[in-house]
Amino acid sequence: MKKINVGLLGLGTVGTGVVRIVENHQHDLTSQSGSPIEIVKILVQDKSKARNISVSPDLLTDNPWDVVENPEIDVLVEVMGGIELAKELILAGLERGKHIVTANKDLMALHGPEIMAKAAEKGCDVFYEAAVAGGIPxxxxxxxxxxxxxxxxxxxxxxxxxxxxxxxxxxxxxxxxxxxxxxxxxxxxxxxxxxxxxxxxxxxxxxxxxxxxxxxxxxxxxxxxxxxxxxxxxxxxxxxxxxxxxxxxxxxxxxxxxxxxxxxxxxxxxxxxxxxxxxxxxxxxxxxxxxxxxxxxxxGAGELPTATSIVADLVAVVRNLNLGIVGRRGFVSYNEKKLKSDEQIASKNFILLHVEDKAGVLAQITQVFAEYGVSLESVLQHPNAVNPFAEIIIITHDANKAAMNQVLEQFEAMDVVQSIKSVYRVEG
Amino acid sequence: MKKINVGLLGLGTVGTGVVRIVENHQHDLTSQSGSPIEIVKILVQDKSKARNISVSPDLLTDNPWDVVENPEIDVLVEVMGGIELAKELILAGLERGKHIVTANKDLMALHGPEIMAKAAEKGCDVFYEAAVAGGIPxxxxxxxxxxxxxxxxxxxxxxxxxxxxxxxxxxxxxxxxxxxxxxxxxxxxxxxxxxxxxxxxxxxxxxxxxxxxxxxxxxxxxxxxxxxxxxxxxxxxxxxxxxxxxxxxxxxxxxxxxxxxxxxxxxxxxxxxxxxxxxxxxxxxxxxxxxxxxxxxxxGAGELPTATSIVADLVAVVRNLNLGIVGRRGFVSYNEKKLKSDEQIASKNFILLHVEDKAGVLAQITQVFAEYGVSLESVLQHPNAVNPFAEIIIITHDANKAAMNQVLEQFEAMDVVQSIKSVYRVEG
The missing domain is CATH 3.30.360.10 (Dihydrodipicolinate Reductase; domain 2)
Known part of the structure; x- marks a missing residue:
């Protein structure tokens, strides 16, 4: 059983969690992945900083290239956050054939395709379960x-x-x-x-x-x-x-x-x-x-929940390494992107208006909805004892966004509407 | 891209769902698994039965061995239910190197280890996501x-x-x-x-x-x-x-x-x-x-939710076939089984007693709990206007099952306790 060496980029909250899980669950991890997993190098900003976990000082470095260029390291776990440096280190790691586990949602949302392309080119795995919703898989x-x-x-x-x-x-x-x-x-x-x-x-x-x-x-x-x-x-x-x-x-x-x-x-x-x-x-x-x-x-966050997802990804990489299939199960986005227009986006809406407190206003308001083909589920009117206006709360049936925007524009222009206090999408 | 041939054992509710998904999602399934997936044979009890899905009559057979012994078939999907015949067909399929997807919880709960052992011997995949909680993965x-x-x-x-x-x-x-x-x-x-x-x-x-x-x-x-x-x-x-x-x-x-x-x-x-x-x-x-x-x-059930899990398993088998790793990612149960004794099982409990409606009874009842070291979270006593007894509702703190059994035995023996109406475990 070949031991798998991990380089950890970052030792903040989540990085600390990763160290804890890899230490405490070693027997389980080995049994499930087929290999012992060891963290052999950790990138930190300040080697002398006091930490609430005991880590051998030999493991720590403040030079990222000590980790990324280390030929012993099989997998990089990136939990440092930020975009530019993280991206540089991950791409450099992939260039050297290292597999990547990252919790970096900013990076994956902005540069996901570039990173996945480099991974495909180099035959490496990139997993990022922890990037969304922490411990939820x-x-x-x-x-x-x-x-x-x-x-x-x-x-x-x-x-x-x-x-x-x-x-x-x-x-x-x-x-x-x-x-x-x-x-x-x-x-x-x-x-x-x-x-x-x-x-x-x-x-x-x-x-x-x-x-x-x-x-x-x-x-x-x-x-x-x-x-x-x-x-x-x-x-x-x-x-x-x-x-x-x-x-x-x-x-x-x-x-x-x-x-x-x-x-x-x-x-x-x-x-x-x-x-x-x-x-x-x-x-x-x-x-x-x-x-x-x-x-x-x-x-959705926290040291150990997020680290759970990271270490599960690490187990997945190690399983793939042992099966000889790293870099071969990448996600494929095979659908052409077609965004909906405002006419195609429909939802129910909640609208709170402040209007003049006089007869006929409600009729004027509901007339505007009718004009743009927006039908209503409920309308509530509250006279307000203190202020010189009435509150109208409207819940629409499914209405398209373009029509809703036109309705709201009309309200803006109407004298009887003092203000559009709030507009919310409605679900459920 | 080699086409993958599937033999379907059963065409009831869930089997019908599998046929529908494989037909309607063909483009997605091919894109994701790397191979076209086709159902080439279906075992039914009665070939002439009217069905709410149109299936070519050539696909249907009432002889299970037409499916299991068919050398063209790569994967058997077992949705016939029952234990003995399903087990026989699955083992026979594995013997012939066919991979298995099953929704059969009874079979997996009773004979899971035997089936997994045969799969390991033959280098086959066996997946059963649909066996528990339908569409929930x-x-x-x-x-x-x-x-x-x-x-x-x-x-x-x-x-x-x-x-x-x-x-x-x-x-x-x-x-x-x-x-x-x-x-x-x-x-x-x-x-x-x-x-x-x-x-x-x-x-x-x-x-x-x-x-x-x-x-x-x-x-x-x-x-x-x-x-x-x-x-x-x-x-x-x-x-x-x-x-x-x-x-x-x-x-x-x-x-x-x-x-x-x-x-x-x-x-x-x-x-x-x-x-x-x-x-x-x-x-x-x-x-x-x-x-x-x-x-x-x-x-947790239903035609399409359950079929979703089955077809996801089918995609997993096809991915593994294309990666050349079928039969190599089996689940490993590496922990020795140690069951808790009743002394080790602890929970909060809800107990409803009918007792004689007279002074001192509550003290007698709570004394029994104290005797066996069970502490109480709350005690409610309701005199009952109609019946000649009072109702006592007790919620305990965490108590072990052995102690709780002794408490209940004591109550059985007490004259003032007319009946133990109900006992529930409490969670949350």
């Missing part, structure tokens, strides 16, 4: 378990930070700004939370999931992104009253050969399995033509 | 995605019939007998429902899941089984009042090297993700040392 599920099906919809709660914030807002009736501060204090949100709260992190993950699910090369720019920072506690309260929870959903849909991908705050019906995914947990809902509704739930 | 998840982790607990709602019955009982406050009749009328329960309602079907599935999850050969006889037929609507109502739903759970646990497996009606806390799995849906909750809590949810 959603990538293997899409590529292997649903290989027989045509996936029509993927909806994911794939960002734990925003789900933590929205859960708190919902459970405590709290304001966005207030909860964000709390999340930052707890370490669930970063000092600069842009990537999470503006939806970019979720968009990168949806790029990867829709590429795999639809077997077509989706680019980050194909994802329409809207973040959570404009969500008010009133929106959440209204949603609750009507039986919805507000969640930041990544939504990828396919109809015939056309696809659309978005990230947006969505009103999710309480009976839908995604509505009760709370806190930092992640979940991915997958609908397939044949399999119907499925959902996969688990920890 | 739980088998591949346990063997591949969680290969890096030590799984400590698997809890499954793996029988749709009983979950349909319990959901109806809970939502409508209906009686078991009444709902069973309805389920039979709807085709969700069989005329002879024994295998489902007595928990045997779930036990077979748990045998498979615990074997894979704990990497040890679990036998059907290792599973302690209790069915749902004795559950009363009062039990369900009491559970609801205390925040629990009654579910038939398969529970497999590992602590150190010792395992226990059971199937039993369980009070599941409403906040637990399994509590809201309703109707004929299935879900499997997996806890791993590293990955923490995960859950996998989907359709």
């Amino acid at each position: 959603i990538i293997r599920t899409l590529t292997d378990s649903f290989s027989s099906d045509r996936i029509t919809k993927i909806m994911g709660i794939v960002n734990g930070t925003t789900n933590f914030i929205l859960t708190k807002m919902s459970q405590e009736g709290a304001d966005y700004a207030e909860v964000l501060k709390e999340a930052q204090a707890l370490g669930y949100a970063e000092a600069n939370p842009t990537s999470d709260v503006e939806g970019f992190d979720a968009a990168r993950k949806m790029t990867i999931l829709s590429t795999l699910g639809f077997r077509t090369e989706v680019a980050l720019g194909d994802v329409a992104v809207k973040g959570i920072f404009q969500i008010s506690k009133e929106d959440i309260a209204y949603g609750k009253r009507l039986g919805y929870e507000v969640k930041l959903l990544g939504i990828a849909e396919r109809e015939d050969e056309h696809i659309s991908i978005s990230v947006q705050p969505t009103m999710v019906k309480k009976s839908h399995p995604l509505a009760s995914v709370n806190g930092v947990f992640n979940a991915v809902y997958v609908h397939g033509e044949a399999v119907g509704e499925t959902m996969f739930y688990g920890a | 739980i088998i591949r998840t346990l063997t591949d995605s969680f290969s890096s982790d030590r799984i400590t607990k698997i809890m499954g709602i793996v029988n749709g019939t009983t979950n349909f019955i319990l959901t109806k009982m809970s939502q409508e406050g209906a009686d078991y007998a009444e709902v069973l009749k309805e389920a039979q009328a709807l085709g969700y329960a069989e005329a002879n429902p024994t295998s489902d309602v007595e928990g045997f079907d779930a036990a077979r599935k748990m045998t498979i899941l615990s074997t894979l999850g704990f990497r040890t050969e679990v036998a059907l006889g290792d599973v302690a089984v209790k069915g749902i037929f004795q559950i009363s609507k009062e039990d369900i109502a009491y559970g609801k009042r205390l925040g629990y739903e009654v579910k038939l759970l398969g529970i497999a646990e590992r602590e150190d090297e010792h395992i226990s497996i059971s199937v039993q009606p369980t009070m599941v806390k409403k906040s637990h993700p399994l509590a809201s799995v309703n109707g004929v849906f299935n879900a499997v909750y997996v806890h791993g040392e590293a990955v923490g809590e995960t859950m996998f949810y989907g359709a």
Whole structure:
């Protein structure tokens, strides 16, 4: 049994988890992969930094090329994050015939095709299960378990930070700004939370999931992104009253050969399995033509859950090495990409308007929907005791995005409409 | 690209689904597996039977050996069910070097090791994703995605019939007998429902899941089984009042090297993700040392969901054929089986007693628990206006099964205890 040598690029939270699992589960890993697995070199920024794991100082280096050019190393595990250097090291590793396991969603969303092409050229494996939804094995599920099906919809709660914030807002009736501060204090949100709260992190993950699910090369720019920072506690309260929870959903849909991908705050019906995914947990809902509704739930981040996916990928590489098939089971995206136009994207919508509180306004409002062929599921009007306006809450039936945009444009131009307070997609 | 020829054993509900998917998804299947896949022979009981799928009559045979001995056939898909004939045909197929995909949980739970041994001897693949939880890819998840982790607990709602019955009982406050009749009328329960309602079907599935999850050969006889037929609507109502739903759970646990497996009606806390799995849906909750809590949810049965798993297995066989690695990635159960004793099996418990309605009884009852070292989480006493007894509902803290049995024995012997109405394990 040939021992497999691993070079670890990065020893932050997730890297520490990888070291722990490889140490603690050695017997299982050897039994399952067919080879002992050893971490022989670790790239760190600061060799003298105190760490909450004991690692022999001989293993540490602050020179990436000590790892990447080391001829003893069979597999590189990249958990350093960032884009440019990580990409350079991974490509250099592949050039030298090293297999890659990475948790880097940013890198895979932006440069996935380039990396996979280099891997194919060099006959190497590249796995990245940990890049999306931490410990949830959603990538293997899409590529292997649903290989027989045509996936029509993927909806994911794939960002734990925003789900933590929205859960708190919902459970405590709290304001966005207030909860964000709390999340930052707890370490669930970063000092600069842009990537999470503006939806970019979720968009990168949806790029990867829709590429795999639809077997077509989706680019980050194909994802329409809207973040959570404009969500008010009133929106959440209204949603609750009507039986919805507000969640930041990544939504990828396919109809015939056309696809659309978005990230947006969505009103999710309480009976839908995604509505009760709370806190930092992640979940991915997958609908397939044949399999119907499925959902996969688990920890989306954290030292050990993410490391579980990385080490499972490592086991997969080692199995492939022992079978002599590395670099030969790459994912194939064989469908031409055809994006839906706004006319083809349909959904139910929730709209909250502030309007003048006088007779005939409701008729004017509903007339606009009728004009653009948008039919309504429900309309609620609340006079407001304090303010000189009425609130109208409308839930539409499925309406296409182009028509909805025209409706909203009309509202903007109407004197009786004081403001369009909020617009949400509705699911479930 | 060599075409792969498939022989289908059985053309019932699931077999029909397999034919549909192979026909409708041909382009996807070829793109993903690397070979066209064709069903060239189908075993049926009655060739002249009217079917809701159009199949060329040339494909049909009522002689199993036309399929099994056909030298053109590469893979047998067994969806005929039953044990003896299915086993004979699968072993005969393996003997002739044919790979096997089966949905037969009964067969795999009872004769899995024998079949896998024959497959190893002949260098053949045997896959059975569809045997447990229909369209949910739980088998591949346990063997591949969680290969890096030590799984400590698997809890499954793996029988749709009983979950349909319990959901109806809970939502409508209906009686078991009444709902069973309805389920039979709807085709969700069989005329002879024994295998489902007595928990045997779930036990077979748990045998498979615990074997894979704990990497040890679990036998059907290792599973302690209790069915749902004795559950009363009062039990369900009491559970609801205390925040629990009654579910038939398969529970497999590992602590150190010792395992226990059971199937039993369980009070599941409403906040637990399994509590809201309703109707004929299935879900499997997996806890791993590293990955923490995960859950996998989907359709547990039905023509197309089950066929999805079968055809995904078929794609896996074809990929392996094209990679030249069939028969070389078999599951290895490398752990010695050590079953927990009753002293080692611990859980919270729900107990409903009918006792004499007089002073001092509660003290006597709680004294018995104290005697055997069982501590209590809550005790509720309801005097009953109509009947000459009081109801006592006790929820214990974690207590071992041996102690609980002694407590219950004591109650049996006490005059003040009129009857032990119900005892449930509590989860969540």
